[in-house]
Amino acid sequence: MQVGVRREQRAGERRVAATPETVRQLTGLGLSLVVESGAGDAAGFPDSEYRAAGAELAAELPLASVDVLLHVRPLPPDTAAALRPGTVTIGFASPASELPTVAALAAGGVTAFALELVPRISRAQSMDALSSQSLVAGYRAVLEAALRYPRFFPLYMTAAGTIPPARVLVLGAGVAGLQAIGTAKRLGARVSANDIRAASADEVASMGGTFINLALDGPAEGAGGYARELGEDRAARQRALLAPHVAAADILITTASIPGRTAPLLVTADMVAGMRAGSVVVDLAAESGGNVEGVVAGCDVPVPVPGGTVTLVGLQDAASAAASDASRLYAKNVANLLALMTVDGKVVPDFDDEVVAGACLTHDGAVRHPGTAATMEARN
Known part of the structure; x- marks a missing residue:
């Protein structure tokens, strides 16, 4: 399965959702990594290091063909709408304030995992991006x-x-x-x-x-x-x-x-x-x-x-102001969550797992997070 890492779109955001270290971790699980050229430059990770780690470089990430999209900031609605049904996304989602994006993810059949929703339990500590970025x-x-x-x-x-x-x-x-x-x-x-x-x-x-x-x-x-x-x-x-x-x-x-x-x-x-x-x-x-x-x-x-x-x-x-170390921590959180859902080179979320279920924002055309679903229903 193909995992994509895009340059962050928000002005001022210097972090990146994968580092050469996590590229090695994920390719070792049988996944293929495609990194948009320049995605790690602002965090101190040049294209050459991604290539050496086993990633493919792309001038522009082909959103419609990736199976998994890793990101830092919440996706813009147009990016969410460009993903094909069944795509998995992992990153911060700010569901309470980014309702148009949540709606686009659900409408497009995207399975989105929001790192804000990762349960605060001991076995999920290595995936707790809120904590790692708060440290920075x-x-x-x-x-x-x-x-x-x-x-x-x-x-x-x-x-x-x-x-x-x-x-x-x-x-x-x-x-x-x-x-x-x-x-x-x-x-x-x-x-x-x-x-x-x-x-x-x-x-x-x-x-x-x-x-x-x-x-x-x-x-x-x-x-x-x-x-x-x-x-x-x-x-x-x-x-x-x-x-x-x-x-x-x-x-x-x-x-x-x-x-x-x-x-x-x-x-x-x-x-x-x-x-x-x-x-x-x-x-x-x-x-x-x-x-x-x-x-x-x-x-x-x-x-x-x-x-x-x-x-x-x-x-x-x-956290973005200390982009290199913040990215090292964040990318490891993302990779650990993705690794939890990867079996024999395929990403297969197990919704009986409390970490996977707790972090899931949208799946199969529906908003799975109860608080976000209630907010959207109240506003409609």
Whole structure:
């Protein structure tokens, strides 16, 4: 069966869905790989390395003839419509916001697997692209903050005086948040963090951070280990309790997100206005609405405060900015999921397997993911 890897179509996207390493893995399973020329250039993987790994190079990927299409960003509707019935796709799908593409995939009889839907269970960890890309994003968030912050991160004690360490506050202690904590600590900052899941306290401490317990009542953990979306009353109380910690921070990094939903609002404009001049806010959830009021995805927004400004950074394409390592991780997630469905050189999804069934978005002309199907029905 022929597996195709196309150049990503979204402007600014530098990652690639397969690397020479995963080409070797998949050809070893009896699959044939066709890679569109230049697909890996921006991630540091030239055509020559794909060819040496056993892939065929094509000036333009023949969408109508591939059996499997691997991708990073959600497919545009016209690409989905160009695939023949029975084609398998694997990649991020953003089903909640890309309903026209979901409709095109279902109408075309495409079997689409969305990496956002991979169950968060131990045997699926090697296929968990949300986690692997969050690792990259959390690291990148701290570097972006350090570049914009007008002071040092670490403590310096010199003959000319003592420079105190920067105070970093991380909101959300998932994979991205924990990586941000660890990176900020390695740069010498004093780091604190909050997550509505009390169980995160030990993980924050293991990375060298100080956990801020807001003592919110009620369940905080939702399906798959993600944080539960708070009701408005609890969310307002959370913001009120966070306000003094935000005001004390030099760097604020927000990472809270709920897959397929708008990001929760954690920090209001009034809370930002209470920060000191020169402070930096990096919002990793900017592309899904943002955790911080006033943030704009892909832009730096200066907010006037007494004595200067606070910089709001709506981090966009965070993982793509570190395209080489992000692609290595992502491509391995994709290859591992495809390998799970490959038997004797043929891709044969077993829908009795909870990983395969859980990750499937569309199949046989229908939308299989219940949440997406309900959303589409409500909008029709």
